[in-house]
Amino acid sequence: MTAERATPDFGDDTSTRRRILSATTEVLARSGQTKLSLSDVAMQAGVSRPTLYRWFASKEELLDAFGAYEQHMFDSGLSTATAGLRGNEKLDAALRFIVQFQQSYSGVRVIDIEPEVVIAQLTRVIPVMRTRLERLLQGPNRSVKAATATRVAVSHYIVRADDDDAFLAQLRHAVGIKAPARD
Template identity: 55%
Template sequence: MDSTSGTRDDSTRARILRATFEVLGRKGYGKLNLSDVAAQAKISRPTLYRLFSSKAELLTAFGAYEQANIENGLRAAAEGHTGVARLDAVLRFIVEFQESYSLSRMVHVEPDHVLAQIERVIPIMRAHLEPLVPQGDPVIVAGTIVRLAISHYLVGGDDKADALAQLRHAAGISGQV
């Protein structure tokens, strides 16, 4: 394969993964079908099947895509900050991300799937947060932040300011940084 088609495949793959996000937001995992994804991505089904041979393969790639997006957001939020300010910037990113994340309705549509994904993500998120904790036991503090953020994702109810205040409290950060 030449570099031109590789670039085209990468671009098409990204378009498919963004389309998967849109379709999942409307239908959930159980009702996701590849025809809807292909239509949303404005590509043919054979093109989609050339890059993803099954729904399972597409959903695995989508999970990795979502994880990479979150990790990139965490890194970008932390960039240019140090100490407590770095952790606070990441906490603000978490709150903003949860507020804007259109797949949050999946909690109600497919709770079993969401819970399985959360179980997979907890150690990953904790590992990303541990190095950012400037005081206290990083394992305990990061674990508490992750579990509190997940409770906000699952239950909701608090506004952004309350959610951020609670995460800051769990992190041992007082007030605005």
């Protein structure tokens, strides 16, 4: 592994690595993981195949890096959305971020192309999401609330709806908070 590939660079929008990972999102949304072509990713990113291979030696390596990239994008967005907040304000900001992320995320279309691949990946994602939500909750039922909110989010991911307000209301109900007066 080269030094360039050993150091993930998610922060620089102009980096070749980030362009390739961003292009992977678009190609996955069109083709799915099974039919993902490195040539298509290179073309979408505006790089040559040798350049792509300099960063990612194989399709598996690209998909592994893409998973880390997606996780980083979610985590950094969540951190930004909840920065400086506490208690229910922080929890509500996290729920609003989940709705916004899912509704704007182009990868959502992959469920329509390869549902079996996405459902298999959910076995990894659900426990992570549940644990993160549970950290924002208090009380004896926090694990049940986090699990319920996670299932609501996954349901909206699988069967996408265009009503962001209803999605957010369902998440708030699942964790037992009311909408702030400003909503």
